Amino acid sequence: MRFFHTFAVAAVAAGLCGLPAKAETTLRIAMTASDIPTTTGMPNNGFEGMRFLGYPIFEGLVLWDLAHTDRVADLRPGLAEKWEQAPDDNKTWIFHLRQGVKFHDGTDFNADAVIWNLDRYFKNDSPQYELPGSAITRARAPLLASYKKIDDATVAITTTKPASYFPYMAVYILFTSPASFAKAGNDWTKVATLPAAGTGPFRITRVAPRQEVDLARWDGYWDPNKKARLDNVVLMPIPEANTRLAALRSGQVDWIEVPPPDGIASLKASSFTITTGSYPHVWPWFYNMGAAGSPFKDVRVRQALNYCVDRAALVELLNGTAEPSAGWLKASDPNFGTPQNRYTFDAAKGKKLLAEAGFTPDKPLAFKAMISTSGSGQMSPLPMNEFIQQNLKESCGVDVTFDVVEWQILLNAGRATPDSPNLKGAMVINVSSPSSDVGVMARYFSSANFSPNGFNFEQWKDDEFDNALTTLAEANDPAIISSALRKAHERLVDNPPWLYIVHDLNPRAMSPKVKGFVSPQSWFIDLTLVSMQ
Template sequence: MKKIILTTFILLVLMSVVVTGAMAQQQGGTLVFGRGGDSVGLDPIQVTDGESFKVTQQIYDTLVDYTPGTTEVEPALATDWEVSDDGLTWTFHLREGVQFHDGTPFNAEAVKFNFDRWRLEDNPYHIGGEFTYYSYMFQGFPGIIQEVNVVDDYTIEFVLSEKQAPFLNNLAMVPFGIASPTAVKKYGEDYFKHPVGTGAYVLDEWRQGDRVILKANENYWRERAYLDEIVFRSIPDNSARFMELQSGTIDMMDGVSPEDVESVNSNDQLQLSLRPSMNVGYFAMNFNFEPFDNVKVRKAFNYAIDKQAIIDAFYAGLAEPAKNPMPPSIWGYNDDIEAYDYNPEKAKELLTEAGYEDGFEFDLWYLPVPRPYIPQGKFIAQAIQSYLSDIGVTANLVTYDWSTYLDKTEHQEAPTYMLGWTGDNGDPDNFLYVLLDKTNSNNAYVSEELHDILVEAQKTMDHEKRVELYNQAQEIIHEDAPWVPLVHSTPPIALKSNVKNYIPNPTGTEKLHRVWLEN
């Protein structure tokens, strides 16, 4: 009898703890997120930058989503789905009773409108941007999505021209948030300033260059967001942003400077969260500019830069040197590849063999805003400049505002540039095809052999075969040396201690509707 009473008592205590924990999730309040730059636009299909995705992920939902903290796919606007035996027809069953922020209904016609807008270049609403991510992930326009058919009000069918192994993972990516057809038609080319989705937050105001203010969606199809309001403030300088966090004028920030990590850990009013590493920071050389069309010059640069020293100086140890264009956290990573070690003498030998024993001068473009993979663009560029000076090469540092920088590098205007990539879906395709296939490369890198391998890997449903193909692809890239892969970082995020239930996602952005503030 005593044993039964004791067991009952323990169960009651445990139930009390669970209930108390649930009640602790408090509604209300404003979260101020300090970030390094403004959004380029708020139509997710038109942009490629993380600063835009931080905001659009709160405004829009996708057909499927990633489980918090992972790249595992779970239902979202679609409740379930099936694929035909030949892998070419995907059928999605949609959630009923969902409304866009403007009160119009979400249904299969809305999904078809969005995909037709993205994939068809002659669609009247294929305007306002280059729809880069659609082209990246689905092989151009219309790409592999040949038909989008409305089966009934809440069933949509996609017919592919060829199998695509990462198709479902691709649909969960932030760029493919479903927009209100009514709003797209109303605003046209200005839609990027007037976003309307089905997400947990609604745009209240965008003061460009300063802040984006979001309000909770009172009619959200999930449980209402805990926070009443989220403010994304643009504070380009890392140190200034950290000072604001310490003073309490912002509640969280990314782009934490290495020298501030210990200060966060030693401050009981703050907490440090580490984003799972799924990125690469790199220095790219444009094949359209001499002498970067010479593989010996590109390899010389790979030998000239001390990656570990850069990590020690600018990453507080929260990074590892990169030897491949995709991180070791992604399946299919080729660890057998031998890294270009730091060897200035070898670099000089290669320059001499290439006919540049007296060196040369060029422009090195560096990031104007902190990014998770390159937190201090100018300082890291200065370090690279110094290493190249040691082998007799003069690098002139150049930068532009963030949106201009992205536009110019995308259009291959930079002779060399620093950039990076945070994986969107946990698949090697999202690094190798998106960044280095001949159809996507920003630095005019063209390899027919690589292209054939990457396209075959997309069509192959056999996992082991895909691993083999991606291993081959990394060998080709290593030999051609279109980049100097610099680092794979583990980005730190600093938060006030009263910010609860923040779960960083390896994709670089996450929904914040389950974050709450403790009073």
């Protein structure tokens, strides 16, 4: 009798009595990164790190709305229910915190946790100061000047100058449980493998450096409408495109970032899902204008290269997974403006500008470019850069050599000073960039954000641009903001700090078992919408 009873209970539990057990669902994703992004709550490896090991686990006061495909992603309330500028000070923002939120370790998210994390990033002598996370966060929120707790549910953050776009910077400040740091003996390297606790819809369950990170649905998530449909997610770094392709075909993974362009047709023929979509992103070369002896101090040289590149041929090489770029924004964007230059493939004009700047067939322009083997938003960097190298040589007689490095090394180079030994003499770096909002524009191009303190690697300064940025930062009238934004972008085109090459279309390849994925107009994605059949 005991045996029969035990068997019957087991049969019910296993679904043998007409109630089938629900199998756990696991989604396996191959990233382009060469290693797993850091797991302390402020991931490295660029925005791919934020995409997979940032927002799904660790959240900000402000979050992205990633549920739509028909418009560029905007902001939504996150760990703050609302925010506003202080009525008596347009440099101070008041954030009203969401109540009842718990970290994955069961501790409370509150104003003390906010201040503790801000000290982690912005207070060099705090016990919890984390240098790598601080460098990333300060570069993404360079205007943050001070902060204070008003009460348990309210904090104030003050910027160095008025900035109507500051919430677009606050979205990149993520929060980790202070208890994670204490549990690790006040050692961030140990926090990374605990794993660390956030507040997001997924929690980290296992970290295997250079191999994978395992996530599980967080059933205690504060938003009942955004609880994950997947039980588990496995994130694997596979930097080589053809290796990712093989992993998808063999069933090792269910989803790959950036399939190789020449493999897309065969994937479609084999019933794999290919997703693409326009999103705010540009794949450029950054000119090192500040280096001693840089040829890019001359605007004619910077403009010339923008006329020398055959973008349409590159798009064809990429099997249509990108579109030509003529500026930081897409030409179809209403804020593109009406610049004097409209960059198309015009080798004659490019050569004329180079000759005016002193570069002729007898004295050709020659320089080194630092590029990566893979990385977040880097698309297919080696064949793309080899195409541009050959294109520039054939169209305008320009000689380009490459220094090929790992993605994180290239990111670090982007925060170097112009003559830093880390650049090894490079006059160009190839780092893909978001173009999602004015906050990003300010980070990359304001003269107040020269490297190493900000993302203005080129150390580009344009007074008309800075004046337009100040106007829109201080304005509340949408018409004034839009007019100033158009003016600012016109300067980015006519006085280009970058060689604008393509805007990519965010290609991914997935098993047909993957359901519910939304490709938003953003670098980031909402994994809570995804399920497995």
